[in-house]
Amino acid sequence: MNFLPYTLFIILLCGFSLGTAQESQQSGDTLSGKSYDELNTLFYKLLPKDTLKAKVIADAYIAKGRAEKDSVQMAKGYYYYAADFADTIGSLYADTIITLTRNSHDKSYPAVGxxxxxxxxxxxDDYKNALSHYITASEYARERDNLIQRNHVRLMIAALKSRGGDHRGALAMSKEYLNAFEYNPKYKEAYLNDPKYGDVYLENIRIVIYNIxxxxxQLMELDSSRKYFGRGIRESLKYADTVQYYRLLSSSGSMEYYSKNYMAALDSLDKALPHLTDLHRIAMAHYYKGQSFRALGSDKEARSMLLKSDSIAGSINYKFPELRLAYEYLAEQYKKEQKLxxxxxxxxxxxxxDKELLEVRSLDGEISRRYDTPNLLRQKEALIRDMEQRHRRNRLYKGILLSGMFLLGTGLIYYYLRQRRYRLRYNELLSGNVLNETPLTVKGESADPGVPEAIFAEIIKGLSAFEQKKRFTSPEITLYDLAQDLGTNTTYLSRVINTSRGVNFSQYLHGLRIDHIVHRLRTEERLRAYxxxxxxxxxxxxxxxxxxRAFYRQTGIYPSYFIKKLTADLKNSAF
Incomplete structure (x- = not known):
């Protein structure tokens, strides 16, 4: 659901203005006699009404830069093509921009490329390559101290985190970004003091509110989502930003769906759809219309909308996780109709x-390795430099250093002991010595004098079926629900579980679940990428x-450690 309107950012990031100043030359003057600013103004006055004449302006800009042997100005001319005319070959024009400005010391180039x-x-939807390009742009922007470009990269990294499934990480970055934009004077100064960027500052705020x-x-925090959708809609109306308004209205429709306000969802989606132009958003809107109709029991309309969503998404090779529910529903419908x-x-x-989403989920690790970790290392290096400067001025330098070494040593010892304990628990887990493997008691007589023999046997039989059918993987299962399903009461069921398993119901349920997921992690490769x-x-x-918490209580190690160690062991054993 998170698709950023990045074109406006890129236009302004390279230092162009969208002003509508009057032409300063007489109409008979040739283009070669005009300044770069005048050519830029003419270009954006012609778009999108007359693209042919706009291309003539772009060519004149490039020719002027070539005549003056100014590679940066030539790159700005090629930028027009890369951003505005190149649906299929924009990346090639970007390569030209990079080649022209690779050795320049311009504040914005070659990062713009x-x-x-x-x-x-x-x-x-090529997110891994997008990440690589944004990281390179970030390195140039940091080197040239270009705050606006760095901000843009941060915004897009947050979007990529969301696409990779790290919605909590994306949310944290977005809220940090919004707080900096609203309250840090450095950001306001960078944007508001330059007329080229005043509108972008407000646009940034509206986009970040939308992303939050x-x-x-995505995290199903519906009250918080509703709060920010409301704020975003108010801001869009305030600044007459109709594009962002209808994007917010469409996405708020999906929020209403998850809030089970199905009629409200359909109303928002119907109002937004005629104004959406991005096929990704249109596909999503039809998906949530279909699911809303399905929830209302209108299967005919549901099928029509879900098929339309799939058709639109397929036309642009767009894969989004929610589609799986649509495919399950449609497959089941065709099964009922015997349309094999x-x-x-x-x-x-x-x-x-499933295959596509597995690859997308790996994006989160790439972001951590290539963006988050280097940023943390830079912060660490800056902190170390600051500490060293303070230490040189501080008489207690030696004491602080020794204390730091002691803490470091203690930390390393603690880390070593903890890792050693984890390895032992991991090996025990693989050998089956950690999880509760006690079989259910099956006797001719009741093992609990408080439960009649026949009832005890029936409950044991029901528990066996409960385990075999993996019904414990339902998050809604409770002692009461299970007792109802087995045709008994909670007292009898609780006593039978205590007698036959030696644990209470909660411990029994946790044991089954963790045992189940450990077994699947060991046998299903795709699950280890989840x-x-x-x-x-x-x-x-x-x-x-x-x-x-349940995994740690049951096994003594965290699931992330177990998956990482298991993956590494299996990889090593393959060689």
Whole structure:
């Protein structure tokens, strides 16, 4: 759901203005006699009404730069093509910009070329290449102290985190970004003191508000999502930003769907759809219309909307996780109608989608390795430099240094002991000595005098079926629900579990879930690429926190450690 309107950013990042100043030359003057600013003004006055004449202006800009042997000005001319005329070859024009300005010391170039390549890759859903280009742009922007470009990269990294499934990380970055924009004077000064960037400052704020709303929605924090959607809509109306308004309205429709306000969802989506131009958003809007109709029991309309969503998404090779639910529904519908060929089509679509999403989930690790970790290392290096300067002025330098060494040594010892303990627990887990493997008691007589023999045997039989069918992976299962399903009461069920398993119901449920997910992690390679939240849902937990706590209590190690170690061991054993 998180697609940024990045074109406006790129236009202004390279130092161009969208002003509408009057032409300063007489109409008979040749283009070669005009200044760069005048050519720039003419270009944006002609777009989007007359692209042919606009291209003539772009060519004149490039020719002027070539005549003056000014590679940066030539690059700005090629920028017009890269940003405004190049749906399919924009990246090639960006390469030209990079080649022309690679050795320049301009504040904005060659970073603009990499920002363009990142934008085109992102638009094509090529997120790994987008990440590479944005990181390169970030390095140039940091070297040239270009705050505006660095901000743009941060915004896009947050978007990539969201695409990779790290919605919590994206949310934290976006809120940090919004707080800096609203309250840090450095940011206001960088934008508001330059007329070229005043509108971008406000546009940035509206986009970040939108992204925060989206990430709260992805995390199912519906009250927070509603709060930021409301704020974004008010800001868009205040500044007459109709493009952002309808994007917010469309996405708020999906929020209403998750809030089970299905009629409100349809109303918002119907109002927004005629004004959406981005096919990604249009596909999503039809998806949530379909799911809303489905929730209202209108299967005919639901099928029509979901098929339309799939068709639009397929036309641009757009894969989004929610599509899987649509494919499951459509496959089931065709199964009921005995249309086996159509059912097979959507089963294949599910398999393709699973494979694609597995690759996207790996993006989060790439971001951590290539962006987050280097940033932390730079912060660490800056902190160390600051500490060294203070230490030189401080008589207690030696004491502080020794204390630091002691703490470091203690930390290393602690880390070593903890890792050693984790390795031992990991080996025990693989050998089956950690999880509770006690089989259910099956006796001819009741093992609990408080439960009649026949009832005890029936409950034991029901528990066996409960385990075999993996019903413990449902997050809604409770002692009461299970007792109802087994045709008994909670007292009898609790006593039978205590007698036959030696644990209470909660411990029994956690043991089954963790045993189940450990077994699947050992045998299913694709599961090891899942996020902790996704694994939690597979095991039957609503949140990653509750899953992590249960896994640690049951095994003595954290799931992230187990997956990392298991993956490494399997990889080494393969060689």
């Amino acid at each position: 990499y920002l363009l390549k990142g934008a085109w890759a992102y638009r094509k 709303a989206i990430n709260h929605l 060929d159509s059912q097979l089509v959507f089963i294949d679509k599910m398999l393709d989608l 996020s902790i939240q996704a694994l939690a849902e597979e095991a039957g937990y609503n949140t990653s926190q509750s899953f992590t």
